[in-house]
Structures are given as C-alpha cells and as structure tokens.
Amino acid sequence: SQKIEQNSEALNIQEGKTATLTCNYTNYSPAYLQWYRQDPGRGPVFLLLIRENEKEKRKERLKVTFDTTLKQSLFHITASQPADSATYLCALDTGTASKLTFGTGTRLQVTL
Amino acid sequence: KAGVTQTPRYLIKTRGQQVTLSCSPISGHRSVSWYQQTPGQGLQFLFEYFSETQRNKGNFPGRFSGRQFSNSRSEMNVSTLELGDSALYLCASSLFLGGGEKLFFGSGTQLSVL
Numbered sequence: 001s002q003k004i005e006q007n008s009e010a011l012n013i014q015e016g017k018t019a020t021l022t023c024n025y026t027n028y029s030p031a032y033l034q035w036y037r038q039d040p041g042r043g044p045v046f047l048l049l050i051r052e053n054e055k056e057k058r059k060e061r062l063k064v065t066f067d068t069t070l071k072q073s074l075f076h077i078t079a080s081q082p083a084d085s086a087t088y089l090c091a092l093d094t095g096t097a098s099k100l101t102f103g104t105g106t107r108l109q110v111t112l
Numbered sequence: 113k114a115g116v117t118q119t120p121r122y123l124i125k126t127r128g129q130q131v132t133l134s135c136s137p138i139s140g141h142r143s144v145s146w147y148q149q150t151p152g153q154g155l156q157f158l159f160e161y162f163s164e165t166q167r168n169k170g171n172f173p174g175r176f177s178g179r180q181f182s183n184s185r186s187e188m189n190v191s192t193l194e195l196g197d198s199a200l201y202l203c204a205s206s207l208f209l210g211g212g213e214k215l216f217f218g219s220g221t222q223l224s225v226l
Contacts, residue, residue, distance in 0.1 A: 032212050043116070043202050043217030044155070051212070089155065095211030099145060099168045102155035
C-alpha cells in the first residue's frame, strides 16, 4: 500500500544549528514533492516545491533534496531560529491533479 | 490580496446533525480542495472542485459532499454527524487544476461533534 513517513514525530534542536527533516515514501511515483509549514490552529503554508528531475532546491535558509531512487526527500533549515518552530509537512503530487497526499508531519522545536 | 477565508472558525454539533462549511478562495483561483485533519490520521483529501465540477474525490463516505459555485466559492456538507467527524476541516485554493500547483490554505473550521 502507499505510505508516506516523516521520520521523527518531534525534533528538538538548538538555535543556530541545521534542522534536517526526512520524508520517505513507498509505492508512489510523484512528479513533484512539496513542503509546507503549519503553525498551531492555522492551515499549512507552502514553502518549497521540487520536481522529480531536480536533485536540490534552495530558498533563503531552506534546502530540499529529492532522491527518487531512495524514495526520499530531505528538508533542511540552516541557522535555525525559535521562529522556525512549527510542524513541517511533506506532500506528494502525482502531477495529474491538484490533490496532494500529505505525510503526518514533523514537529520542530528550536530552543535558545 | 485576501487569502482563503473559511467560515465558521469553530463549530459544535451533536451526533446525527448535519453541518455546512464555507470556503472563499483567493480571487482568481478556480480550484478548491478540501482536507480533513485529525491528530491520528493527519491531513486527508476529501474532494476537489474546478469550474463547479468535482474533479477528484477521496476515500470518504457519501455523508461528505461538496459543491462549488460560479464565483469559485465552495461549500462542504457533512450529514448525520458521527463522533469521528470531529476534526479540523481545511480548504485550499489554487490557480489551476493540475500537478505542480501550490495550495493556499485557509485557517480551517474546527468541528467538534458531541
């Protein structure tokens, strides 16, 4: 069956360090992979999209990698700040519709 | 530009009742999709509308239905509410229907079924 796993329900790191979140999937062939941030009581907010033929994408302090052989995406936040504390969701996009399939999310806590 | 607006923000209902949730997408966006979010199951796709037509449907019972109006606004309805329907219902809009579209979410409607 199809499965998306975001390793680590929660991740605690110190301010200034790099946070690395993982997203593994099985039995999918996504054309795109998206990452969203969700704060408590709010809807998810789009961060980055990476295509199946792209290895890496960057935006400011964010970096996403996509390995279709390993069926894995890594999401990095460099020089993390307390304001980065949130739940981060990966979402698979088969490319045929706007429908996304979401992972369960990783809760990131950045402490001083 | 105003974001996606969902009303009401909170709703308390009892088992057996029905509920209607509303979503106004970002101006110009023609695709609206609905998701249910619970602590145990995460975000699960309900359905997607484009140009007033349902284009995709998730694996939910027929008690869950929706529609889209000519101005792209959308409503979803849940009939004969069950305790397990308690969840955050999120609406998202995008410019077009298709892959590679980023979704813009509203803040959701928190539904509690007693």
